[in-house]
Amino acid sequence: MDIREKFDRLGVDNAPGQESLQKDVDLPIRGPKLEGEPVDFSHGDVNAHEPTPGSFEVFAAGVREGAAQAYTPYRGRARILEDVARKLSAFAGAAIDPAENLILTPGTQGALFLAMGSSVMPGDKVAVVEPDYFANRKMVEFFGGEMIPIPMRYENETDRSGIDLAALEAAFAAGARLFLFSNPNNPTGCVYSRDEIVGIASMAKRYGAALIVDELYSRQIYPGVSYTHLCAQEEAPENMVTIIGPSKTESLSGYRLGAAFGSAEIIGRMEKLQAIMSLRCSGYNQAVFATWFCEPEGWMEARVAEHRRIRDDLLAVIAGIEGVSARPSDGGSYLFVNLPELTVSLHTFVRILRERAGVIVTPGTEFGPQFLHSFRINFSQDHDKAVAAMKRIFEVMEWYRA
Amino acid sequence: MDIREKFDRLGVDNAPGQESLQKDVDLPIRGPKLEGEPVDFSHGDVNAHEPTPGSFEVFAAGVREGAAQAYTPYRGRARILEDVARKLSAFAGAAIDPAENLILTPGTQGALFLAMGSSVMPGDKVAVVEPDYFANRKMVEFFGGEMIPIPMRYENETDRSGIDLAALEAAFAAGARLFLFSNPNNPTGCVYSRDEIVGIASMAKRYGAALIVDELYSRQIYPGVSYTHLCAQEEAPENMVTIIGPSKTESLSGYRLGAAFGSAEIIGRMEKLQAIMSLRCSGYNQAVFATWFCEPEGWMEARVAEHRRIRDDLLAVIAGIEGVSARPSDGGSYLFVNLPELTVSLHTFVRILRERAGVIVTPGTEFGPQFLHSFRINFSQDHDKAVAAMKRIFEVMEWYRA
Helix, strand or coil: CCHHHHHCCCCCCCCCCCCHHHCCCCCCCCCCCCCCCCEEEECCCCCCCCCCCHHHHHHHHHHHHCHHHHHHCCCCCHHHHHHHHHHHHHCCCCCCCEEEEEEEHHHHHHHHHHHHHEEECCCCCCEECCCCCCCHHHHHHHHEEEEEECCCCCCCCCCCEECCCHHHHHHCCCCCCCCEEEECCCCCCCCCCCHHHHHHHHHHHHHEEEEEECCCCCCEECCCCCCCCCCCCCCCCCCCEEEEEECCCCCCCHEEEEEECCHHHHHHHHHHHHHHCCCEEEEHHHHHHHHCCCCCCCCHHHHHHHHHHHHHHHHHHHHHCCCCECCCCCCCCEEEECCCCCCCCCCHHEEEHHHHHEEEEHHHHCCCCCCCCEEEEEECCCHHHHHHHHHHHHHHHHCCCC | CHHHHHHHHHCCCCCCCCCCCCCCCCCCCCCCCCCCCCCECCCCCCCCCCCCHHHHHHHHHHHHHHHHHHCCCCCCCCHHHHHHHHHHHHCCCCCCCCCCCEEEEEEHHHHHHHHHCCCCCCCEEEEEEEECCHHHHHHHCCCEEEEEEEEEEECCCCCCCCCCCHHHEEECCCCCCCCEEEECCCCCCCCCCHHHHHHHHHHHHHHEEEEECCCCCCEEEEECCCCHHHHHHCCCCCCCEECCCCCCCCHHHHHCCEEEEECHHHHHHHHHHHHHHHCCCCHHHHHHHCCCCCCCCHHHHHHHHHHHHHHHHHHHHHHHHCCCEEECCCCCCEEEEECCCCCCHHHHHHHHHHHHEEEEEEHHHHHHCCCCCCECCCEEEHHHHHHHHHHHHHHHHHHHHH
16 A cells, blocks of 8 residues: 555545535535525534633733743643643542643644554554544554444434444454544444443453543533443553543634543653654643633533533424434534435535535544434534524425435 | 554653653762753743744634634635745745645644655655754654665755765665755754755656655744755655744744645645644634734844854854864754763763753754764753853863763
């Protein structure tokens, strides 16, 4: 394989945020342009749900402080590492030594990339859930790993993700030495049950496998759902890293802040990789971590409640439509919507939606090649615009129902 | 090779900025602690040479703008790409289509990593100058390439770098398909002559090799020195990328901003890699590119003049000391200082300097394993503190002269 072939397998044309670069030609249009405010469901709207109060002010103070904040060791500034370690230890129930077990990264994507680059050698078998975050599979490809897909039958489940633990055990038995998954799951929003988490942890330990657990959305869990941090379980294996950051619920994505905590050995490798990747999480931006887990009283509860209301009202739109379904998300801001058979391909439908309805959604194939009848939305949007956009989606869909 | 062995080759203990994490034990101390203000020569001091005027204000405006600045396509926001392409085209004399030939990255380190990751497959031969930026060799290692060192006999040259072009041709003839170098050179500050640049360009073209040219310090060229942008030469090969950013002369390092421009094919691969590495250069931070190449009248000239004065006064300190030498830098803020034989190893000497003199320098071995009698300083410091620190370095050195 040469470098061109390698990168041909890493498409970004349909990736979230890239849609504005697409050229729409020869779309089989069957109806009028629908009026309404455009909505980009490929990511959250930080105008509708603003960044954590005080985040800009602590950034500004970091700039004023100057050199000490501009240049930090690769893992991050010592006093910020100490603060974040204390807060994440309390949140996740894990013991985090700020000097050994934590690294600050350019976004949670940076944390994932560093964790994968520090764990995968060419030819390594890596178990990956389907559906799961689209970059997971691309990272396995990039680092030359061999992916073993683990099915997750999320659709008719409640109180669990529906991950196929027997398939995971078979993957470990077949030599997979790394398992990577997001919880809450991206794109479905389902949360793993305690039994599932303990099952994954003890199986990884038994087979000597490493775990990368993406908990990006774990602060946004809806009432009645029980969330289990794998890192806090006594069954947790030594070789594991948990990934988290304030880009989603906290709307701090514009600052590109992420964190990874876990095994000193893996974090040590991640530091070495960060040294050649980006040197550090942007120095001034690191100051913004001060606001994380220190939001004003009631702010986080209100934010979760707002998102639950949007979720429920979008699910109500879906409920009225023949052949369309979505499992209510247990946490996070995603819905993974299943469509009936259409007369156009999923990718064509997604482009028509953008052109006719002013709505951007992410095709299911970004989360696994088999998801040809699904799309993902991030519903961290203005409530009314999102509901109206959801209705337009299905108005357009009816033009193409098979 | 397993992942532990791979990362054992990527040490960061002596890398610039990491020194505060070192534990100094059993140093063979031979004199008193020297009084004086501590100076960290491992990187520039953005308190002594402040960020470009207006940089914080455009950042703040980006935050106020909200979603449109927080989330951008992976390459960067369209209007910022257009502005940066126009400015870099004028600066470097190359035609840069903002939609095809440019990507904004998390620092210039990010640009280098993306360029290398988009060019090197395991087993590929890569030609790298010695001495040159320490991360270059580590990136070749990380991506599984095989390094072919190209000597640069910079010491007794003027008006040229002293690169061994015959060795470079031999490397291309032996199968190297990529050559990577910094100009001005890091750590020596020497600038490649026009003949050297044209020689490299035409040789790369003849052998079908790709080039990555790191021009990070190319805006800080001292009077009387002629600088040649390889990308603007008619001999330039199709497969090349130029790397640059505002972290050095402009003191914007705390924002982590970088840019790469060149071949549409390589930039396209870099976009795909950035999608899984960090998604984008931090959204709000991208706004700061507006100040780049738009500094107030006379600001850049004054900044270059200040640095030239510091360089000259440090060279004057060196000139008085038996067995110590440094080639005057043609551009940038580095001096690569050669030491006489000492009774302690270079790494021990560097640690003693930190402990006794309050001075941090970077050992020559970070730039090539053979540089056992050299250290690098970044002299973008307060003038008086830097001169005093330089004197302390040699006061300590005398204790260990062989």
